[in-house]
Amino acid sequence: MNHIRVAVNGYGVIGKRVADAVLLQPDMELSGIADVATDWRIQAAAQRLPIFAATDEALDSMRSVGIPVNGTLDQLLEQSDIVIDTTPKYVAAGNFARYREAGIKVVLQGGESHTTTGHSFVAQANYATALGRDSTRVVSCNTTSIVRVLGALQDAGLLLRARGVLIRRATDPWESHLGGIMNTMVPEPTIPSHQGPDAQTILPDLDLVTIAAKGAHTQTHNHYWTLQLTRPASREDVLDALRAAPRIAFIRMSDGLVALNSTIELMRDLGRPRGDMWEVAVWEDLVTVQGDEAYLTYQVYNEAIVIPETIDAIRALMGTAADAATSMAITDATFGMRKDFLKMPQTSGSRL
Incomplete structure (x- = not known):
């Protein structure tokens, strides 16, 4: 089988992780x-x-500082089957016409508008609708x-509506010297916030409203959800639905994982590259159910969670894995x- 040739345009927080993930596939x-x-980012990558x-200007600049350059972006596209654009917000939309002219498939990231590609992607939810598309x-x-x-709760027939509050990190850790906020919290100016x-x-049938604020920290986001269920249920019903879903992992305050920073430290202790967490970390011991209402909180590692989705999007657009289960199993x-x-992983042969 011929390997899918993947180009990555933009070597920042997401781009460097996508590049490393591609190397593992x-x-x-x-x-x-x-x-x-x-x-330093490109100098390290060049090794x-x-x-x-x-750009042409970047070509001259890279050569002037001794970075070994293999060519231009257009030449990279000629050598590739698909490009993952991880450039800063709104830049990718400007690159889109260039990719289409090159006749290459394209995966954009969440900073761009849904209308740019006409399709948005999360592997477990709508992999099939991305099969063979030119872009997502x-x-x-x-x-x-x-x-x-x-x-996951909707698939289990449990979710009627959801109302969530999101506490977002102020900025990515590597850019924390450039800006951010101190000793305050900044509400997003609209309700619902854009995530809903x-x-x-x-998931067009999802009944949800999100409210978000930016906090004075740089690592990970924190979600709090009040859920109206379709029927009176038990706590185990909700936990079973989450256990059955992919890419959700449990943490517990009873194990000492009492705050966002403790989970990040755990990822480092587990030997995760860059301390990354690709799963959603749900506090198992905080999941609460009262009749037909459920309450839960979880942690999102913003620098890493979309990396497995990006890998699956590559297979979907290229049509090399027929369904989500096949692609996700590999990823x-x-x-x-x-x-x-804090239990042994269910999969073997981990290379990350």
Whole structure:
């Protein structure tokens, strides 16, 4: 079987993780990464990855500082079957016409509009509708978590409506010296916040409202959900629905995982690359059910959660895995995905 040749345009928080994930896949190869920067990020990447310049100006700049450049973005596209655009918000939309002209398949990220591609993607929910398409958009970190968790309850026939509050990190850790907020919390200016309507581009029948605020921290997001169930249910009914869903893992306060930082430290202790957490971490001991209402809270690692979805989106567009289960099984095995962080993983052969 020929490997899928994958180009990554943009080597930032998401791009570097996508590149490393592609390298792990048995059916993919990394054609190269393109960027405009010449700083430490690209200098480090050049020691192990093929580098291309996203613009003519970047080509000259990279050469001037001694970065070995393999060519231009257009040349990278010629050598690839699909491009993953992980450039900053709104830049990818400007690149889209260039990709279409090159006749290459495209995966965008959640910072872009749904209308740019006409399709948004979370593997467990709508993989089939992405099969063979020319392009899709992997939704944002928070939206991905909403589709995973609420979609699991909807699939179990338990969810009637959902109302959620999201406490978002202020900025990515590597950029925390550039800005952010201190000693305050900043509400998003509209209700619902954008995550709810975004989730409905994938699960249109989902009845939900999201309210969000930005907190004075840089690592991960935190969600709080009040759920109206379709019937009086038990706590085990809700837990069983979450256990049955992919890419959701349990943590417990009784194990000392009492705050966002403790979970991040756990990921490092588990040997996760960059301390990444690709799963949604649900506090199992906080799941509460009273009659036909349920309450839960979970943690979203914004830098990593969309990486497995991006890998599955590649297979969907290329049509190399016929269904979500087939693609996700490959992806989850290479990532070493877990259902519980303090119990032995259910998959073997982890390479991450």
